Amino acid sequence: ATFRGTSFAWIGPKASSYGQAEVWLNGVRQPLVSQYAPSVSAREVIWQVSGLSPGEHSVVIRVTGTRDAASTGTLIVIDAFDVGDETRPDLSGSGDPFTGWAEEEDSAVRYVGSWIRGDGPGHSGAGYRYADDAGSYAIVEFTGTSIYWLGPRASSYGRAEVYLNGVKQATVSQYAPATALGQTIWSVTGLPARTHTLVIRVTGTRDTASSGNLIVLDAFSTQRPLAPATFEENAPEVRTAGRWVSGTSGAYSGGGYVYSATAGSTLRMSFTGTAIAWVGPKAPSYGRAEVWLNGVRQATLSQYATGTALGQTIWETSGLEERLHTLTIRVLGTREAAASGSLVVVDALRVRAPVPPDAITVLEENSAAVTRAGVWTVSSNSMFSGRGYAHSRAAGARMTARFTGDSVTIIGPRGPGYGRFEVWVGGTRRGVVSQYAPALVHQQALFTVTGLRPGQQHQVEVRVLGTRDAASTGATVVIDSFDAARRR
Numbered sequence: 366a367t368f369r370g371t372s373f374a375w376i377g378p379k380a381s382s383y384g385q386a387e388v389w390l391n392g393v394r395q396p397l398v399s400q401y402a403p404s405v406s407a408r409e410v411i412w413q414v415s416g417l418s419p420g421e422h423s424v425v426i427r428v429t430g431t432r433d434a435a436s437t438g439t440l441i442v443i444d445a446f447d448v449g450d451e452t453r454p455d456l457s458g459s460g461d462p463f464t465g466w467a468e469e470e471d472s473a474v475r476y477v478g479s480w481i482r483g484d485g486p487g488h489s490g491a492g493y494r495y496a497d498d499a500g501s502y503a504i505v506e507f508t509g510t511s512i513y514w515l516g517p518r519a520s521s522y523g524r525a526e527v528y529l530n531g532v533k534q535a536t537v538s539q540y541a542p543a544t545a546l547g548q549t550i551w552s553v554t555g556l557p558a559r560t561h562t563l564v565i566r567v568t569g570t571r572d573t574a575s576s577g578n579l580i581v582l583d584a585f586s587t588q589r590p591l592a593p594a595t596f597e598e599n600a601p602e603v604r605t606a607g608r609w610v611s612g613t614s615g616a617y618s619g620g621g622y623v624y625s626a627t628a629g630s631t632l633r634m635s636f637t638g639t640a641i642a643w644v645g646p647k648a649p650s651y652g653r654a655e656v657w658l659n660g661v662r663q664a665t666l667s668q669y670a671t672g673t674a675l676g677q678t679i680w681e682t683s684g685l686e687e688r689l690h691t692l693t694i695r696v697l698g699t700r701e702a703a704a705s706g707s708l709v710v711v712d713a714l715r716v717r718a719p720v721p722p723d724a725i726t727v728l729e730e731n732s733a734a735v736t737r738a739g740v741w742t743v744s745s746n747s748m749f750s751g752r753g754y755a756h757s758r759a760a761g762a763r764m765t766a767r768f769t770g771d772s773v774t775i776i777g778p779r780g781p782g783y784g785r786f787e788v789w790v791g792g793t794r795r796g797v798v799s800q801y802a803p804a805l806v807h808q809q810a811l812f813t814v815t816g817l818r819p820g821q822q823h824q825v826e827v828r829v830l831g832t833r834d835a836a837s838t839g840a841t842v843v844i845d846s847f848d849a850a851r852r853r
Contacts, residue, residue: 366446367423372477374413374447375426380405384432384439388412389425400441401433404615415478415500447477462506462560466594467585469494475504488546489515489584491597491619497523497578499569506562509587511554514565519544521577527551528564536568540575596634596714598623602725603714604633604750606808616675618644618713626652626707628698629748633808635691635725635774635848640717642681643694645710648673652700652707656680657693660810669704676712689772689850691810728766728847730755735847738763748807749845750776756843758784760831764844767824770851772815775827777845780805784833784840788812789826800842801834808845
């Protein structure tokens with residue numbers, strides 16, 4: 366490759382069957398490079414150089430036919446070359462533009478320089494990229510009228526320059542005295558409805574109070590998210606109850622999954638969007654589960670298959686109203702006759718038209734934002750969100766949750782011995798809810814209130830009636846949590 370620029374990066378995958386190559390820069394041999402890795406990963410920086418003098422340079426990659434001792438093959442794979450000028454960001458394009466939502470590893474995001482991948486459960490998609498070398502930059506192509514750069518702030522973070530369509534917009538700082546995740550670091554609205562290019566360039570500088578120069582990228586969002594976003598099984602928006610076990614494998618989305626064979630165990634996520642899909646594997650030892658949406662059972666399905674297949678769409682729905690919804694996956698502990706087990710496995714959930722990751726706030730029954738009046742009992746149980754719940758059968762007992770957002774969902778179980786309660790929002794009665802069901806099911810969406818004024822604090826109140834459906838054997842009201850949503 367012959368190029369003009371001050372930095373160069375060879376982009377490619379790594380895998381267990383890949384070998385070694387020689388790299389020559391301007392006729393000078395560089396250290397031997399290996400593409401071996403124990404598991405498959407794409408879009409890695411295989412080799413890079415920076416600080417070159419301005420002018421023309423050449424890089425030669427030579428296959429050696431050798432390999433690491435642990436490798437099973439000698440393949441060398443080239444995906445792309447990233448060429449940069451450290452004094453002027455390359456705005457030649459980054460690939461397919463996105464509309465809606467892009468994680469830091471999305472194909473629409475391209476990196477030049479010394480960017481390092483990090484993992485963290487508090488981040489969108491459980492991952493992020495960071496760099497502190499001056500001149501390193503990221504290119505993002507998107508189609509839309511706005512874009513939001515989402516990331517954390519912390520006491521060791523520095524400054525970056527932001528360019529839009531080749532024009533410098535601002536120098537922004539990610540410094541904050543205390544760590545805060547999911548922040549809007551920079552945004553712009555009112556753009557023409559066409560494709561744009563955003564460049565974020567590390568300056569290697571910082572605020573006086575900061576202890577470091579790190580720049581961290583978590584995700585990018587446009588004004589009206591339309592593209593699917595993947596929420597991994599360990600994302601903060603995903604709540605499990607009962608007995609679930611975590612597993613790790615590079616063959617799965619995000620490198621991990623959760624599984625359970627315990628009947629009644631649930632996995633729940635509240636989201637704002639028009640479609641959602643449950644992604645997971647199928648195999649001979651997998652069993653059955655129920656899918657509930659907004660408290661209504663949608664399907665009983667099986668993950669059984671005669672052979673193992675990863676990344677399958679186990680269940681999906683679309684055409685939803687763009688508002689707050691709650692999805693619950695419930696393990697049945699049963700299986701098809703041909704299956705050798707009853708495992709239920711969740712790899713990820715894909716949502717269309719998502720909200721930023723900090724837009725759903727889960728208030729547990731013991732949260733400081735939740736108050737109780739009258740006779741309530743708080744109990745612990747792993748089958749509930751946050752491993753606990755509050756219950757009462759005393760007429761007139763009240764539970765109030767205070768939140769900022771435009772919608773809220775009351776989460777709780779349904780069962781044969783449960784009663785009724787009223788829902789009040791801001792002093793207005795919204796309806797009566799019955800928690801009766803012929804069989805016990807956990808983490809159900811009992812009632813959702815939408816259309817609240819955004820940016821203001823609201824309160825939702827549960828009032829125990831002490832009454833029940835004719836088929837119920839009791840009048841107990843059980844509250845698990847409140848899921849409050851706010852749109853950006």
